[in-house]
Amino acid sequence: MTMKLVRWLLSFLLGCIIGIILHYTLYRMSLPVEPFIYMAF
Amino acid sequence: MDQHSRAGLLERFLSPRPLLAGVVFSFLGCCIVGRILRSQNQYINFTRFHTYISPQTQYYPTASQVRSLARATLDPEKVAVVVGGNSILQGVGQRATQIWTKRLQELLGDDYRVINLALAGTQPAEFGGVMAEVLSADYHKLIFITDTGSSAELGGPDRGGYHCFFWDAYFKNMLRHDPEREHLLHELSMRGSGKVDHSYTELQLGRRIDALLYFQDLWTSCTLRSFGTVWVPLPSGRFTRARQAIADPNIRSLKSDHYLPAEDARSMEIVEEFARYREALSLEEYRSQIISGLKACFPAPAQKRTLVLVMSDSPAFVERLKPRLKEDYHWAITKLTEIGQAAGCESLAVGGDFAVDDFVDRCHLSEKGGRKLAQLIAPTIRGMARRLGYLKEGE
Numbered sequence: 001m002t003m004k005l006v007r008w009l010l011s012f013l014l015g016c017i018i019g020i021i022l023h024y025t026l027y028r029m030s031l032p033v034e035p036f037i038y039m040a041f
Numbered sequence: 042m043d044q045h046s047r048a049g050l051l052e053r054f055l056s057p058r059p060l061l062a063g064v065v066f067s068f069l070g071c072c073i074v075g076r077i078l079r080s081q082n083q084y085i086n087f088t089r090f091h092t093y094i095s096p097q098t099q100y101y102p103t104a105s106q107v108r109s110l111a112r113a114t115l116d117p118e119k120v121a122v123v124v125g126g127n128s129i130l131q132g133v134g135q136r137a138t139q140i141w142t143k144r145l146q147e148l149l150g151d152d153y154r155v156i157n158l159a160l161a162g163t164q165p166a167e168f169g170g171v172m173a174e175v176l177s178a179d180y181h182k183l184i185f186i187t188d189t190g191s192s193a194e195l196g197g198p199d200r201g202g203y204h205c206f207f208w209d210a211y212f213k214n215m216l217r218h219d220p221e222r223e224h225l226l227h228e229l230s231m232r233g234s235g236k237v238d239h240s241y242t243e244l245q246l247g248r249r250i251d252a253l254l255y256f257q258d259l260w261t262s263c264t265l266r267s268f269g270t271v272w273v274p275l276p277s278g279r280f281t282r283a284r285q286a287i288a289d290p291n292i293r294s295l296k297s298d299h300y301l302p303a304e305d306a307r308s309m310e311i312v313e314e315f316a317r318y319r320e321a322l323s324l325e326e327y328r329s330q331i332i333s334g335l336k337a338c339f340p341a342p343a344q345k346r347t348l349v350l351v352m353s354d355s356p357a358f359v360e361r362l363k364p365r366l367k368e369d370y371h372w373a374i375t376k377l378t379e380i381g382q383a384a385g386c387e388s389l390a391v392g393g394d395f396a397v398d399d400f401v402d403r404c405h406l407s408e409k410g411g412r413k414l415a416q417l418i419a420p421t422i423r424g425m426a427r428r429l430g431y432l433k434e435g436e
Binding site for chain 2: 008012023
């Protein structure tokens with residue numbers, strides 16, 4: 001029973017991490033690739 | 042054997058259903074947090090979008106965040122003065138404590154609330170212009186100030202480096218529907234080639250998805266308040282540092298940074314190029330193209346509440362032009378002012394009579410120049426507010 005709970009928790013936590021990474025990946029993909037022209041004044 | 046034992050290990054420690062539940066739970070959780078954050082003001086002691094909270098350092102504020110910032114700063118009962126435009130109006134060359142918009146606020150008094158939404162490198166209708174339109178839904182007494190001149194071409198609604206911001210507001214339904222603008226946007230998406238530009242389509246798709254999933258709102262808030270995740274050269278050397286914790290760098294405000302000799306030749310070239318702009322501006326067809334572009338940027342209700350400042354360059358460069366070019370330069374400034382008026386906006390030429398020490402380089406104003414600018418435009422803003430019926434007689 002304990003082993004089953006640990007397994008469930010571990011899988012859920014790993015899933016959470018993957019979900020956050022997926023969300024973050026969308027953010028990174030939406031950032032413009034070209035560097036900004038006014039980077040150096 | 043190895044493969045078998047590895048599969049056994051995974052099976053022993055992981056189970057697919059909770060794993061999938063975790064993915065869905067955290068992904069939706071991120072979306073919900075992003076949605077909540079978009080309606081909260083994230084900026085503390087905001088003066089302007091300085092280098093470390095602007096796209097110059099890969100920080101892209103979202104339209105919803107800027108709206109929340111404006112809601113925390115402006116008062117619907119007072120006249121909202123939204124300053125857009127580029128680095129000149131952003132106050133590059135002035136310390137945050139001495140910035141010209143603070144002086145403008147002092148001069149205008151308590152019936153007005155001034156907010157500086159200018160960003161380096163923007164065209165007149167970008168960023169601040171988009172925000173002025175967004176804010177006009179909440180603030181019916183609104184005046185928008187922007188600039189043009191040798192540093193900022195009068196462009197269309199979506200032509201500069203900040204078009205992602207326009208699409209952010211567009212797909213979040215923060216902009217009003219305007220058929221003329223829609224038509225121009227369709228033409229721009231074709232880029233004159235008759236074919237769809239895929240990078241443009243991709244940008245739009247990204248913003249469309251973001252309007253549903255709020256990843257920009259979540260991760261930019263995180264960059265601002267907690268930790269950065271995108272590598273950029275920051276003053277502390279640590280790109281993970283929260284942007285809110287980094288002070289305004291007050292670019293070019295030190296005397297030693299004024300009129301850098303290394304930039305002299307390039308600055309002179311830009312001023313000469315602008316004088317040669319007379320050739321294009323003389324063409325009726327070109328002028329009407331700019332006017333229709335401006336009208337698309339500022340739909341009819343926005344035109345009369347928009348003040349376009351046509352900024353002259355420093356006399357340190359203009360006075361060095363050959364007589365013929367100098368004449369062309371002044372002609373171009375006058376013509377641009379007329380174009381702004383023809384597009385239905387209030388338009389004012391500024392800086393033609395400023396001194397060398399009113400600037401810190403070719404185009405940016407010093408603190409002294411900033412004070413002069415505020416002094417010069419405050420009566421125009423008051424006049425606009427009266428004309429637009431924002432203030433009662435005698436106020």
